[in-house]
Amino acid sequence: FYCQAGASPGASRIGRASPPPPPMTSASSSETPTPMARKPRRVVFCAIAAWSLSCVTPAVAKDAECPGHFHVDGYGPVSLVPTGWENVSVLEGRAANPHMGGRAYFADECTAGHFDNKQYLALNLLGKTLRYTTDISTAGCGCNAAFYLTSMHQNENPSECHDHYCDANNVCGVSCAEIDIMEANLHAWHSTLHSETDRGGKGAGIGGGAESKWGGGWDGPRDWTMQQYGPGAECIDTTKPFEVSVSFPTNEQGELAAMEVTLSQKGKDCPLTIIVSDYEGQAGVSKALAEGMTPIVSYWSDNGMLWLDGRGEDHEGPCKVDHASRCGESVLFSDFVIEDIGGGALKEVPIITAAPQTAAPQITAAPQTTAAPQTTVAPQTTLAQQSISEAVQAVDVAASDAQAAKAAAEKEEVELEAKLAARVAARAKLEEIEREAAHAVEHVLERTSKEHHAVKTAAERAREAAQQSEVMSKQRAQMNHQMQNHTSCFTEGTRWLPINMEGHGRSLEVSAEKCQERCFHTAGCVHFTYWHSDGGCHLQDSDASRDDNAGPSISSGPANCMADQHCHKYIQKEGCGWTAWNSCPGQIYGKVGLARDDGSKGFHCCCVYELWRQDSFAMKRAEPKEDVQKQAPLLCTASHGATLGEAVCCGQEGFVSKLGHICPESHPTCVGLIAHDVWGTCQVAEAWQQCGGQKDGAPWWGPTTCVE
Known part of the structure; x- marks a missing residue:
C-alpha cells in the first residue's frame, strides 16, 4: 500500500506536526545557514490504525481513471497522472485542479491504473521561461499549494510510492534534484532550489519561522512584505488569480545561472521578483534541468506548516497559528506557456526566402552592315530596302508608345494608391471619432449608473445595518442579563x-x-x-x-x-x-x-x-475607532480624613489596612465600595453620595447596601 498522512510530500513526518525547523538559506541573506534539521517533509509510512493515516494503492487502483489532458503553449497536449488516481481534475482543457490531498505529474500520455516513468515529461527549461496563472484564494494558514519539478522521468525505481516519485527529501525512498517553483498560500510564498540530497536547499520569498518561546527561534525569507503580498495587498492580492513567470537563464557555458521568479497581477503595476543564485548545489540542479525534469502539482495541509507561513522570531511572518481544517477544497494552475527568455512561445516558424531574381532579356540591335557600293540595281531591291526601313520605324514608334503608356499607367497607379490611402486614413479617423464619442456616452451612462447604484446601495446597507442593530440590541440585552448570573467560570x-x-x-x-x-x-x-x-x-x-x-x-x-x-x-x-x-x-x-x-x-x-x-x-474588517484612553481609577476603602485601623467607609465591615487605600484631598470621597468584593473609587463628591442618591438630576452610582 501507498500511505499518506492526508496529503502529498512536504508535510511533517508520520502525520504529526514536528517542532519548527531552522530557516532555509535565503537568497537575499549573506549569513551562513544554520546546520540543523531542514524543513519538515511528510514521509511514506504504513502503520496501525492509531495513526489515522489514509492508504491507497496507486500501483493497481480500483476504477482508476485518467483525469484528462490540457494544452501547454510551446509544447502541446499534456496529460495528468495522479498518485492514487484521485483528488485531481482537469478543467476546460487548460487547467490542472488538485483537490485537498492530491498530487499529479505532467506526462505525454496517461495509462489508467499504471505508472510509467518514461511517460512523464522531461522538460529542459535552461534558457527558457515557464508562465502560468494560479488561484490560491482558498488556501489559508496551514495550506500548501505547490508547483515544482523533479527528475521523475529518469527514475527507473518505482519507489515506495509505486509511481516512480522522487524528490530531494527522499519522501518515497528515492532522492533526486527538486526545484520548488512555488510552495504557497494566501499569506506565504517560497521558491527553492534543491540538489539531489539537500533537503533545505536555497530559496526566497516571504513567510515562515518560529518564535524563541517555542525553542530555537528563527526567521524564514523576508524578500517581500505582507503589504506587497497577501489578501488585499497592494502588489499581489492573493484573494484573486495572478500570473507566475519562472525563468532559468544560463551562463556562457550553458549552465544554470539563476532561477528568477516574478509574480504579476492584472490591474497592479508593481510586480514582485525574487532571484535564487549562487547555490552550492547549483551544478547538480543545472545537470538535472539539462536532462529534463517533470512538473508536479499538489495541494495539502498541516497544522505544522509554520516553516512556510509562521511569524518567526521577528514577528514579521504572516501566521501565528496554522488551521489545516480551514483550507479550501482545491486550488488552480492554468494557462501554461513555455517560451524563450524574453521571447514568444516556442514554435516552428517556416523560413520564407525570396525567389531569385533573373535579369530581363536584353534586346540588342542588329549589327549595322556597310552599305554596298552603289551600283545600278534592279528596282525590286530598292523596294525591299524601303519596306525594311518602314518596318523598323514602325517598331520604334510602337516601343515609344508602349513606354509612354507604361509611364502613364504607373503615374495613374500612384495617384490611385494615394487616393486610396487618403480614403483609408479618413475612414480610420472617422471611426476613431465615432469610437471616442461612443466611449464618452458609455462613460457618462456608466458613471450615472454607478452613482445611482452607490446611492441605492448605501441606502440599502444603512437600512440592513439598522435592522441588524435592532435585532442585536435585543439579543445583547438578554445576553448581558444572563451574564450577570454567569461568573461561575472564574x-x-x-x-x-x-x-x-x-x-x-x-x-x-x-x-x-x-x-x-x-x-x-x-x-x-x-x-x-x-x-x-x-x-x-x-x-x-x-x-x-x-x-x-x-x-x-x-x-x-x-x-x-x-x-x-x-x-x-x-x-x-x-x-x-x-x-x-x-x-x-x-x-x-x-x-x-x-x-x-x-x-x-x-x-x-x-x-x-x-x-x-x-x-x-x-x-481586519473591524470598523476604525478612536483609541480613547481611559484614566486609571483611584481605588479606595475609605474617604479622605480616615486613618489606619479605622473602619472602611459607609459603616461596612472591615478596617483600613494601608494608607494608599485612603482617598486624597483632590478626590476626597470613596464611592461604590462593597467590602471584600468591589473596590471603591475616589470621586469629587459629597460624603452622603457614598451611599447613592442624585447628582445633577441623574442617579449616582453607589453600593447596593448602606448603613443609615
Whole structure:
C-alpha cells in the first residue's frame, strides 16, 4: 500500500506536526545557514490504525481513471497522472485542479491504473521561461499549494510510492534534484532550489519561522512584505488569480545561472521578483534541468506548516497559528506557456526566402552592315530596302508608345494608391471619432449608473445595518442579563502566562467582573487574570498557558463565561473568518452582506457574543475607532480624613489596612465600595453620595447596601 498522512510530500513526518525547523538559506541573506534539521517533509509510512493515516494503492487502483489532458503553449497536449488516481481534475482543457490531498505529474500520455516513468515529461527549461496563472484564494494558514519539478522521468525505481516519485527529501525512498517553483498560500510564498540530497536547499520569498518561546527561534525569507503580498495587498492580492513567470537563464557555458521568479497581477503595476543564485548545489540542479525534469502539482495541509507561513522570531511572518481544517477544497494552475527568455512561445516558424531574381532579356540591335557600293540595281531591291526601313520605324514608334503608356499607367497607379490611402486614413479617423464619442456616452451612462447604484446601495446597507442593530440590541440585552448570573467560570488561585498579551498592559479595575468586561471588549483577548489585592487587571490571548499555583487573592477566567461554555468547541474548529463575507456589527460591510440570525451557533458565537474580535482574520474588517484612553481609577476603602485601623467607609465591615487605600484631598470621597468584593473609587463628591442618591438630576452610582 501507498500511505499518506492526508496529503502529498512536504508535510511533517508520520502525520504529526514536528517542532519548527531552522530557516532555509535565503537568497537575499549573506549569513551562513544554520546546520540543523531542514524543513519538515511528510514521509511514506504504513502503520496501525492509531495513526489515522489514509492508504491507497496507486500501483493497481480500483476504477482508476485518467483525469484528462490540457494544452501547454510551446509544447502541446499534456496529460495528468495522479498518485492514487484521485483528488485531481482537469478543467476546460487548460487547467490542472488538485483537490485537498492530491498530487499529479505532467506526462505525454496517461495509462489508467499504471505508472510509467518514461511517460512523464522531461522538460529542459535552461534558457527558457515557464508562465502560468494560479488561484490560491482558498488556501489559508496551514495550506500548501505547490508547483515544482523533479527528475521523475529518469527514475527507473518505482519507489515506495509505486509511481516512480522522487524528490530531494527522499519522501518515497528515492532522492533526486527538486526545484520548488512555488510552495504557497494566501499569506506565504517560497521558491527553492534543491540538489539531489539537500533537503533545505536555497530559496526566497516571504513567510515562515518560529518564535524563541517555542525553542530555537528563527526567521524564514523576508524578500517581500505582507503589504506587497497577501489578501488585499497592494502588489499581489492573493484573494484573486495572478500570473507566475519562472525563468532559468544560463551562463556562457550553458549552465544554470539563476532561477528568477516574478509574480504579476492584472490591474497592479508593481510586480514582485525574487532571484535564487549562487547555490552550492547549483551544478547538480543545472545537470538535472539539462536532462529534463517533470512538473508536479499538489495541494495539502498541516497544522505544522509554520516553516512556510509562521511569524518567526521577528514577528514579521504572516501566521501565528496554522488551521489545516480551514483550507479550501482545491486550488488552480492554468494557462501554461513555455517560451524563450524574453521571447514568444516556442514554435516552428517556416523560413520564407525570396525567389531569385533573373535579369530581363536584353534586346540588342542588329549589327549595322556597310552599305554596298552603289551600283545600278534592279528596282525590286530598292523596294525591299524601303519596306525594311518602314518596318523598323514602325517598331520604334510602337516601343515609344508602349513606354509612354507604361509611364502613364504607373503615374495613374500612384495617384490611385494615394487616393486610396487618403480614403483609408479618413475612414480610420472617422471611426476613431465615432469610437471616442461612443466611449464618452458609455462613460457618462456608466458613471450615472454607478452613482445611482452607490446611492441605492448605501441606502440599502444603512437600512440592513439598522435592522441588524435592532435585532442585536435585543439579543445583547438578554445576553448581558444572563451574564450577570454567569461568573461561575472564574477560578481562584489561577493565572495565565505570559502575564500580558502583546500591546496591552496592566490596568486598574474595581472588580474581577470589570476586568472580564475589559477582556471581552479587547480584540484578541481570550483570558484575563485579576489581582484582588491591588485591582490589577491583565489580559492574555489564545497562546497563553494556565498556571494553577498562582496563590490566594488572584482569580482568572475567559472573556465571556457564557461564550466559553457554549462556543469553545465551535471557535476552535470553525472560527469567525466567515464574517469577512457576512459581517457582524462593528465590522466593515461584508463582501457579500450582513450576517443574519439564522439560528446557527456561528451567528450567536461570532456576532452576539462578539467572538469575531478574537479572530485575527475577522479583525481586519473591524470598523476604525478612536483609541480613547481611559484614566486609571483611584481605588479606595475609605474617604479622605480616615486613618489606619479605622473602619472602611459607609459603616461596612472591615478596617483600613494601608494608607494608599485612603482617598486624597483632590478626590476626597470613596464611592461604590462593597467590602471584600468591589473596590471603591475616589470621586469629587459629597460624603452622603457614598451611599447613592442624585447628582445633577441623574442617579449616582453607589453600593447596593448602606448603613443609615
